[in-house]
Amino acid sequence: MTFTSKTDPRFLMTTLRIFSCQVYRSMPVNRDGLLVLFILASALATSTEWCTSTRAADDLLSLEAQAMKSAVARIAPSVLRIETFGNQQRAGSPLTNSRITSGVAVSEEGHILSSAFQFAGKPSSILVTLPTGKRVAAQIVARDQSRMLVMLKVTTEEKLSVPEIVPRADMRVGQWTLAVGKTFDKDLPNRSVGILSALNRIWGKAIQTDAKISPANYGGPLIDIEGRTLGILVPMSPQQQTEVAGAEWYDSGIGFAVPLADMLPYLEQLKRGEDLKPGLLGISLKAGDIYSLPAEIAAVQPKSPAYQANLAVGDVIVDVDKQPVSRQVQLRHALGRHYAGDSVSLTVQRGEERVTVSLKLTDKLDPYIHPFLGLLPARLRNSNERGIEIRYVYANSPAAKIGLRPGDRLLAIAEKNINVPDDVYTILGSFEPGSEFAISVIKSGRPETIALSTSKLPTQIPKELPLVPPLETAADNPAITGLIPIKLPEEPNECVALVPDSYKAGVLHGLVVWLHPSGQFNQERLVKRWQRHCNTRHLILLMPQAAKQKRWVPTEVDYVRKAIDEIRKSYRIDDTRIVVHGHQAGGVLAYMLAFSQRDLIRGVATVDAEVPRRLNVPANAPLQRLAVYAASDSESPRAARAAAALKRLRDLQYPVTTRQSKGYLSEMQVDELVRWIDTLDRL
Template sequence: MSKPFSILSCLLVLGILLTASPGQAQQLNIAEQEAIQAAVDRVAASVVQIETVGGLIEGGGPIEGASRTTGTIVSPDGFILSSLYGFIQEPSGILVTMPGGKRVAGKIIAKDTQRNLILLKVETDAELAVPEAVARAELQPGQWAIALGKTFAKDLPSVSVGIVSATHRVWGKAVQTDAKISPNNYGGPLIDIQGRVIGILTPLSPQDPGATGGFEWYDSGIGFAVPLTDIQQRLDTLKEGEDLKPGLLGINLKGNDIVADPAEIAAVRYNSPAQVAGIQEKDVLIGANGRPIVRQAQLKHILGEAYAGDTLEFKVKRGEEELTFSITLADELIPYERPFLGILLDRNILDAAVVNHVFDDTAAKTSGVQAGDKIVKYDDTEVDSPQTLREAVATAEPDVPHKLVVLRGEDKTTLEVTPTSMPNEFLAAVAAPTAPEGVEAREGVVTGESDFQLAEEKNSAKLFVPEAAKKLPSLGLVVLLGDAEFKIEPQWDAWKKQAETFGYALLEIQPASESRWTRPEISVVRKMIDRVRDNYNIDVTRTVTVGGKSGGAMALLHGFENRDVQTGAVAIEAGIPRGTNIPDNEPLERLEIVFLIPKDSETTVTLKPQIETLEKMKFTVIRSEATGSKLSETDIEAVSNWLNTLDRI
């Protein structure tokens, strides 16, 4: 067979099966099985079992015993590719069972964190079998795809048969298959009916680029393989011990619809490749390396295939002019630190930035900003709404003075203000939100407590909306994530009391298992938040997730992946799950993190390096001592006061 099966070929075979006699159908089934077995036999000698010994478990403790994964030989002198998923515990030892049954030590040479792969090396005198790769250009949706793994068997590989579902998924990084993909075959090859390697199996996700992103789809008929021909182009770099990392441009785009919105620049990170090259806010990216960019998704495809160190030629539209920029992507950006003026704006005024409160000992206070001032300009940006000011401050050059023009009565005053860093502690309480004078209660606003479970989900949930919702222009939102160890019910009344005082809605969600949260349930939490937002005017700058134990881990995970709908996350006696990709702190995607840690809690030690990492990345992190593993009324009031200042600028 010189070419892989096409969809038409498969349909012809199906037609033959439907019209064939029982004997002919049986012969065709036997022929199919023989073809699959022949393909497996052709590549089996290139598939190995890998045992990882030791390492760290969730929270930082040592692992006892060994775990297994699969590898694929890619070089006759002992280089083996596997999935990064099998190594997130940072093993202290690696053993590889070679095709002849001999176990030899392996060592990590380099990682590809763009595509979640890892390169190992074993020392052997034997010349190892290297499989043939099939070019992605030859692949067609509908052709056979066979997934192999040796995670649970040293001799014969496990086999899962399916088809190629798509050839350019996860922003161009992967081929998609409906064969059952799981830790059983991560690191193994996905092959065609001729026994040629399509790619290396690994979990991937367009939303979560971490080593565990996409794991939630295991055995679901949604699996991915990184094309081997793509990896071969970079294999020499990996062999030299150089990690391959995502290529970073250093921009934020305007809008939230990546399928429909153009790639218009909303913010450019300071000292990033984009800024150094001359890219500016309001520029529109219209092409890169000869490929058109009409929608944001097309830009994500181009960057998804690129690595740090790659140089891309970008075409940019600036007004009526088209410009070309040659930009070398970076492997990291200077951490972004959010500037802090020290003000709260009037939430009842939506078409202007009117100061409601000025915090003591802040840049705004020092510069003479007063409550009641109407801010009309920040440097060269005309301010016509709270959001305009928020973005102007967030994207301005750091560590230098800025001009602030305010209207104070009939007088226009220019002030000079040098923002400081966001405070890493709870601020003094400010007045609770109140509705404008004379505003009548809106009809049709449903308040009080109600069941909120979604018909399509197993997670139980309930919603509480305060009476203030009938008059306030917007509400905050607190999403409570309980589990078997951190129960919400004993705290519920205290939360409701604070919700009435501070004007926020309460959404309590329980894990589907009723015991612990799992990573795939991130999408359930997001879906429920969206449903609340569909029915009420929720202020994203005062939306937070709060949880303890596994619920605390979920609060953090959801925050990292959904900064477009929340601004804060509170974890009680919980940390960041191992393998989590922590995104960069971004000018237009804010996330403030609170760790509430009971005195003498065992998590104190394990949280320390996580907090240090977040602080190094310039996230605003608040550490506070909780009265116990169950929140007291004092703790709940402190979190509510923090929420009431979370929209500060």
Template structure:
């Protein structure tokens, strides 16, 4: 919001004079609010550390913090320390400079607490959350450019209880250098502390790309003061986890019916079971899943909640102490490849088996051509139902499998294993019949061509097998080119044979700046995939994002868009930060190709081992020396893509 100053001397018309007077009064009120808050705002300087984190240039200049205790405690955004500086300096409003010690962090709210050796400081008073109203003034303050008086940007509170209850939203103009600064009301009281956040993900840099879109998030100061005593002890606060999940977590999701309970989680120890409906937490009604997520979003590990659940006709009450970590989820593995049927082929009984994988529980017990019609106590009608049931059984547990073979039903008992981390030496493609003469393409292009999505001037390239048959579903391989070189011709040459042989559509987005990808371009890739799904017949279980050499953007896209990418295939690039937990609701499998210099190869091997410890199905294959694309491994990569629908 711009504040206009009127300096001309002629008397304006009455209406204009009234408007000008109001503008001046508002300007005076904003400046008065900044003056009241000004003693509590400090400048933070960091020395040393990394320049780039997650492909984002992190702040190297001064940032902002807020005094929260008269004995030297300062709260700020954790974003200001992603570069892991060697030292931190705090400058107070009176110009004094103090070395600062990092005391603790709140990982859920992305806050860091500092301490300086100073007394008699002025903490910023908190505006009560009960007084927050959408549309009220919110004044963003920072002390990055001028130590004498805070910078000031005016907006309004545009939403409350964002990011699952952790933040309020403002439309005040902000940028990454504002992170750690407060937004205050017209009385100079702290509404909240500005931090980067995203509703979609929890990565350290998530939400940074939103700063220039009129959307800023701030953690309420009242919540900060609530957890401050724990932070002062040096405790790192983590999001509180109950260990239960739901089949639908969309904004319109209905009742909180438990779909899964993690083994040995707080929910499991409290006796919650699949099918329970959580109706109340700490006296707050949770009639819908979003209400439950909003309430839990503001709870930290170590806090205890009182849960009321409905189980059939009875009511269950449990005290649950929230955890900071859960045992990694790991799916059971049967070892079959499901039959791939034509679209609109009509109903079949059970899940057909197109192949049995070597060394699997199914080997010698289930045969190609069998139809699986039951698993445990459940009837099975589709491959999707079978996958869901198998994923609920832990490796090492035994399950009964009912089969139809030659018109006869039989039952076998199988002890499930972990999903293997090897690619079979041989795997026959699932044949796709030629396109019938009566089946047209409806104007859809095949072969190699260029396309663009609505609202974008830049084009991306695609390759669709020449014998594309829309009655069958195809895998999709999204190629994230390395910075500085699209490698389009080389990539297409390397993949064309396998794309035709195994039914893979190739998609090649181009970075806006060929020299680098930026995090906000993840939405561009998402838009391309939505277009591809609309135009072509796609197998949702075999959509893969593929990066090579400096492929951090491919890691980002894959983990940010888990609901789209069931496979991540990364060559020559280790993962530089831990991903979110392996999630049964969005199954992902990962293939790493260890290519590059010796240190890079070693880091990739460590990445594979780390992902396996987190129970991701993570396969490692050796690539070529140097930075060249590993064309000698394309056939193995294609076999891996063909495995992604394994059960």
């Protein structure tokens, strides 16, 4: 091996390894049967030997520090200081001060890759400081909407210094890493030292380090101790996909970088100005623990790549591009790193045979519209009878048009037997409004098979709904009712639940989670408002409070989720009627909770609240229904923004019901809201 100089990181690394061996050999070794000799030898060791060992250790630390310094010096010309101006903040008001971030040169001609974090506000101008100190204007050429990167381009006669990239195969967990940025000084890079903690994080899109990662080095490189680039530093979260998701972990020892080796095949596409978007397949998997369940398809969205490749409900995906898949989490990792336009090969287990299909992932699926039969299921099930009893039939619905009535029973849909509402939701998840299929029913006491054509979920609320009759038999161990404190040991928040005196474990209860306005929590008023409804409509009211009564903070979404999970451990909750309901700031948090916890929440009801502008609103999902109820004052300063946000939800085909209200809801409007909640299990 040839070294350019004694400060070459490779020379220092070689020397470092030699000194590591010397230090190791100078230390006593404990072997079986030699413990006494070891103690005597240690006691008789001369001061000269001790000093030699200490000097070797000091030299080791010195070489280690020098290697890191040289690694940073090697990467420094490739790390560029970026200033953004005119970033948009809330309501479109510009920030007067600039923001500083870092980027990495990926071509000599002026292309720079950076984190999208500082570009979320769509800056009006961007300046880049070149290695010579000259500041030049830059333009955003393209964005990576999956890994949250931006490609910039500067026009300059200077050739940029492109770093050496570490191949994926050379990355090792436990190796030294240095997070580098040029935020504080335009000439001297800032650095943070750590190790490579993991190789496949955030669904295969990132590597992880315990070096301190923050806005001070976002966009800069994560390098190895030889000064080679491992990846681009970014905030990331497995739960959300926005430019700022994961930023709350800054300086926590949990940091992420997008491997630059993974980006090499896509750099030319970005340079051409083509955005990179997540690749979508168009399937829903069977609900449950993603870490233990196989990747069994529960629904195939019409017109999706999966639909066009003839994938079917019940298929189990067993490999992706010849990589074995045995659990759902492995499928998410295998597909998570792919972009729209990528071709993938899937092998599925279909009965006794294996079928391999090739398909091209898409960047956009048509907004999914839930089909509707037009009925409400009975909630008290007789285990001795087949199918689902009909509790209520919507006027002018598909069910009404074929003559179904309350008391009739639904036995099968599209030749698939059903016994519980979840069976129906799963079957309907592969259809759309206008789909026609046969249903088997017991109608007026006689079995029939009838053709039915579905419509779309309604947004109107029935003026009357029959009450679910109370359960006559009491449980052997009756549950505790009344006001129940819900305390999570690790959380400072207070929380109480109102469990109606009518509660019986044999009846599924809906859950209403009340999120109070800033500084306004009145338990007595809430109990008075909701107690009658909880008793008659089989509801439990959960009342969590903000840790600081004056306001909710976004991170309290996690606390509210924990409180919901806690109440579900003790009481029988109807998974189809879990609703978050909030007023003003509580309504904003309700939207955040509903769209981040799609596996759990089935309804969001807000009063005088708007959807946060930068909230990532996911696509409407076939097997994760979510209905929206929004009341607002047309004269409120928030009205226009709230209306625009609701239009966005309608465009995504969420069923949205709107009402006008000055202040909180009237008593009649609360009655109507309760009926809306009562319809969330509609089929």
